[in-house]
Amino acid sequence: MTTPALLPLSGRRLPPLNLGASAFPHHRATLRLSEKFILLLILSAFITLCFGAFFFLPDSSKHKRFDLGLEDVLIPHVDTSKGGKNLGGFLIHGQGHDEHRHREEEERLRNKIRADHEKALEEAKEKLKKSRDEIQAEIQTEKNKVVQELKKKDSKPLPPVPLPNLIGINSGEPADPDIREKRNKIKEFYLNPWEGFRAPNPGNTLRPKNKKVIGRNSQMGATIVDALDTLYIMGLHDEFREAQEWIDKNLDFSVNSEVSVFEVNIRFIGGLLAAYYLSGQEVFKIKAVQLAGKLLPAFNTPTGIPWAMVNLKSGVGRNWGWASAGSSILAEFGTLHMEFVHLSYLTGDPVYYNKVMHIRKLLQKMDRPNGLYPNYLNPRTGRWGQHHTSVGGLGDSFYEYLLKAWLMSDKTDTEARKMYDDAIEAIEKHLIRKSNGGLTFIGEWKNGHLERKMGHLTCFAGGMFALGADGSRDDKAGHYLQLGAEIAHTCHESYDRTTLKLGPEAFKFDGGVEAVAVRQNEKYYILRPEVIETYWYMWRFTHDPKYRQWGWEAAQAIDKYCRVSGGFSGVKDVYSSSPTYDDVQQSFFLAETLKYLYLLFSNDDLLPLDNWVFNTEAHPLPVLHLANTTLSGNPAYR
Numbered sequence: 116m117t118t119p120a121l122l123p124l125s126g127r128r129l130p131p132l133n134l135g136a137s138a139f140p141h142h143r144a145t146l147r148l149s150e151k152f153i154l155l156l157i158l159s160a161f162i163t164l165c166f167g168a169f170f171f172l173p174d175s176s177k178h179k180r181f182d183l184g185l186e187d188v189l190i191p192h193v194d195t196s197k198g199g200k201n202l203g204g205f206l207i208h209g210q211g212h213d214e215h216r217h218r219e220e221e222e223r224l225r226n227k228i229r230a231d232h233e234k235a236l237e238e239a240k241e242k243l244k245k246s247r248d249e250i251q252a253e254i255q256t257e258k259n260k261v262v263q264e265l266k267k268k269d270s271k272p273l274p275p276v277p278l279p280n281l282i283g284i285n286s287g288e289p290a291d292p293d294i295r296e297k298r299n300k301i302k303e304f305y306l307n308p309w310e311g312f313r314a315p316n317p318g319n320t321l322r323p324k325n326k327k328v329i330g331r332n333s334q335m336g337a338t339i340v341d342a343l344d345t346l347y348i349m350g351l352h353d354e355f356r357e358a359q360e361w362i363d364k365n366l367d368f369s370v371n372s373e374v375s376v377f378e379v380n381i382r383f384i385g386g387l388l389a390a391y392y393l394s395g396q397e398v399f400k401i402k403a404v405q406l407a408g409k410l411l412p413a414f415n416t417p418t419g420i421p422w423a424m425v426n427l428k429s430g431v432g433r434n435w436g437w438a439s440a441g442s443s444i445l446a447e448f449g450t451l452h453m454e455f456v457h458l459s460y461l462t463g464d465p466v467y468y469n470k471v472m473h474i475r476k477l478l479q480k481m482d483r484p485n486g487l488y489p490n491y492l493n494p495r496t497g498r499w500g501q502h503h504t505s506v507g508g509l510g511d512s513f514y515e516y517l518l519k520a521w522l523m524s525d526k527t528d529t530e531a532r533k534m535y536d537d538a539i540e541a542i543e544k545h546l547i548r549k550s551n552g553g554l555t556f557i558g559e560w561k562n563g564h565l566e567r568k569m570g571h572l573t574c575f576a577g578g579m580f581a582l583g584a585d586g587s588r589d590d591k592a593g594h595y596l597q598l599g600a601e602i603a604h605t606c607h608e609s610y611d612r613t614t615l616k617l618g619p620e621a622f623k624f625d626g627g628v629e630a631v632a633v634r635q636n637e638k639y640y641i642l643r644p645e646v647i648e649t650y651w652y653m654w655r656f657t658h659d660p661k662y663r664q665w666g667w668e669a670a671q672a673i674d675k676y677c678r679v680s681g682g683f684s685g686v687k688d689v690y691s692s693s694p695t696y697d698d699v700q701q702s703f704f705l706a707e708t709l710k711y712l713y714l715l716f717s718n719d720d721l722l723p724l725d726n727w728v729f730n731t732e733a734h735p736l737p738v739l740h741l742a743n744t745t746l747s748g749n750p751a752y753r
Contacts, residue, residue: 273397273404274463279737280726284393285350287714287721297667298716302349304674305709308682308700309342309354323682324698336366341382342705343399344389344734348722349713355394363398368406371428376413376421377447379406381512381732382702384454388461389734400461407458407467419473420494421448439500442491448474449513452520452531453730460739479534486541487560488513504560506542507573507621512731514538515575518583523728525740526586536588539580539595547598550624554608555601558624567624569605574618575645577602578652582724596656603653605630606646607665613689616672618646632690641685641697642677644707644733651715655724666715673708707733 245253289295308321319337320329339358346355384403391399412430413421420443422432434441451474455467477497478488484502490509491500504510517535521528546557546565556569557576581599584592608630610618617640619632632638647666654662676694677683683704686694710733714721727735 273400273461276461276463278392278395279739281392281737282726283720283723284347285721287717289716289718294663294716297670298713301670301709301712301716302351304670304683305345305349305705305713306351306354307678308705309346320702321682321700322698323684323700324679324696326681329699335368335370335372335383336361337382338702338705340366340386341702341732343386344393345705345710345713347390347393348710348735359390359394359396359398362402366402368402368409368427371426373424373426375447376410376423376425376432377444377450379410380451380454381730381734382706384410384458385730385732385734385736386706388454388457388736389730391461392737393735404458404462407455411466411470414470416494418477418494418497419470420477420492420497421451421470422494423447434494439491439503440493441495442500443494445488445490445492445510445513446508448492449478450516450731452516453523453728453736456520456523456739457736475530475534483541485545485560486537487545488538502560502562504546505570505573506546506557506576507559507570511572511575514542515579515731518579519728519730521586522582523736523738525738532586535583539583540588543598548624550629552629554605554624554629555598556605556624556630557602568621569609569624570621571606571609571618571640571643572645574602574606574609575648577606577649581649581652581656584656599649599653600657603646603649603662603665606649610646610665610669610672614692615640615676615686615689615694616668617676617686617689618643619689635688638688638690639685639697640677640689641699642673642683642701642704642708644703644711647708647711647715648733651711654715655719663715666712670712703732 289298308323319335321327321338322329339361343355343358343362346352346358383406387399387403387406390396391403409427409430410421410425413425413432415430415432416422423434423438423443425432434443438444452471455471459465459468481497481499483489484499487504488510489499489501490503490505492498493500506514514535517531517538520531521535524531526532542557545560547555548558548565548567549555550567556567557573558565558567558569560566577599579599580595580602584595584599586592587595606618609622610616612631613619619638619640620643621632621634621637622630623633624630625633647669650662650666650669653659654666673683676686679696679698682700684696684698684700687697688694722735726738728738729735
């Protein structure tokens with residue numbers, strides 16, 4: 116068998132080798148043309164190699180050594196007094212090079228390397244003499260120096276901005292002793308879990324049953340930030356100052372961590388802005404602006420619709436893997452307006468305002484099936500994803516922020532009000548129904564049909580309808596106030612029909628089942644605030660005592676069934692007389708649930724709704740009296 120040639124042989128077969136005399140051809144006097152060509156090719160390659168060696172091999176006389184890791188690597192050197200010339204800022208050798216000078220230079224470099232090497236050895240010996248604790252302390256000191264330098268670099272001075280006219284940030288003390296006692300009881304609820312965060316590294320979330328903190332080494336401190344304004348509103352000023360000190364010294368956003376843009380905006384930026392407006396302490400404003408800058412890369416998409424998540428360090432964004440075809444979520448990219456408008460106000464930088472207004476303009480141009488906003492929008496294509504519409508999870512706070520953008524602008528942002536009114540009319544037509552038992556509920560639109568299920572998250576809508584009643588179309592204020600009352604009643608029934616008198620995550624209206632959870636994974640309660648939020652708004656607008664009564668019933672149930680040794684825990688089944696704890700105290704329990712309960716038992720002069728608008732995490736932001744409703748360029752206010 117013949118081994119195949121590396122080059123083709125044009126189909127010729129090599130003859131077998133014969134060692135006889137006749138196998139050797141006679142000597143030729145001349146070379147064939149092909150052989151001459153090969154020799155010429157070899158000769159030309161040899162000449163090229165020689166010239167290359169002459170011109171391109173390194174010349175130690177032209178450059179300093181570059182393999183020593185020195186500061187002056189590959190820097191040409193020349194003495195211009197000896198024939199060198201300057202070309203474009205670089206020194207180039209002339210013909211008269213001083214070899215003696217070159218040798219001295221090399222000797223100097225060798226001596227420098229030797230000295231540096233000996234110094235490093237001495238330092239290493241000194242390090243080895245120290246204990247492990249001393250070495251770790253030195254490392255931590257160096258780390259702290261780097262962190263402080265980064266903080267100084269990020270701490271850009273912000274322009275002085277006058278605070279809006281702030282009304283009702285104190286007082287609210289009720290005259291009725293019974294109401295005052297209940298109010299004080301809510302404050303006691305708050306202080307019990309707060310003790311779990313009074314530590315040098317408070318972490319993000321409390322495990323109250325085991326008295327542990329999730330994310331103890333985290334530099335974000337989610338619950339501290341989310342709970343700040345509640346401390347201030349409750350008059351817990353010592354605790355507030357303690358939290359402020361931790362935020363000033365420890366809150367750091369230069370971490371390699373992927374976060375939810377939506378959650379960070381409503382909890383951190385909203386919480387910091389509210390704390391700034393309530394207290395006037397600049398540190399909260401500075402921290403809010405620093406964090407907001409970390410979120411801006413999330414908007415770098417083909418449509419300007421932000422990614423759901425962004426890495427705070429790299430700025431790389433992405434969407435949730437479970438969202439429809441890589442879509443962004445309506446309730447997430449639609450719940451930025453309040454905080455971003457305030458950021459532009461406080462910084463004088465229109466970039467934040469422009470980001471959220473771009474989202475609004477894009478949504479206005481899009482077709483909406485049945486006038487409804489689907490929950491999913493692809494940030495690459497600008498097309499709707501799955502046609503699923505909900506006033507609960509995935510959609511809820513988008514509608515809330517349309518209304519609150521109008522309220523926050525002192526009712527001058529008529530564009531936002533029109534979008535809200537249009538959306539509510541479509542929701543009332545397609546999603547709101549009455550059950551056979553007479554309960555008004557808000558279902559979900561899925562694939563062309565209505566699912567007769569309502570989530571705990573949807574219960575916020577009762578308060579939203581009441582809040583938006585004034586200023587509604589066709590003098591329908593009374594209609595929407597009544598609609599809010601009906602939703603509040605339905606949500607109260609979802610609580611009252613459980614064993615623990617706490618509401619399930621979702622409840623059905625099918626057949627004979629009304630306001631009751633059917634599936635096991637919908638029977639849990641995780642200290643959510645939406646029902647109590649609606650009670651508070653309905654109390655503010657009607658002063659009907661049943662809302663305070665319903666709120667107190669919920670507070671007693673929370674105290675009885677959710678309180679554990681280190682705080683308050685969610686429960687896994689509200690229909691069981693022996694509840695199992697999930698051992699998680701969500702940050703919104705302090706930020707929202709207890710805040711709304713405290714306000715429910717306070718007078719109306721505490722954070723009056725004519726002057727304050729609450730973001731979707733219950734952080735109060737003041738009404739801004741806009742002189743220019745378009746906010747083009749730098750925002751203008753009076």
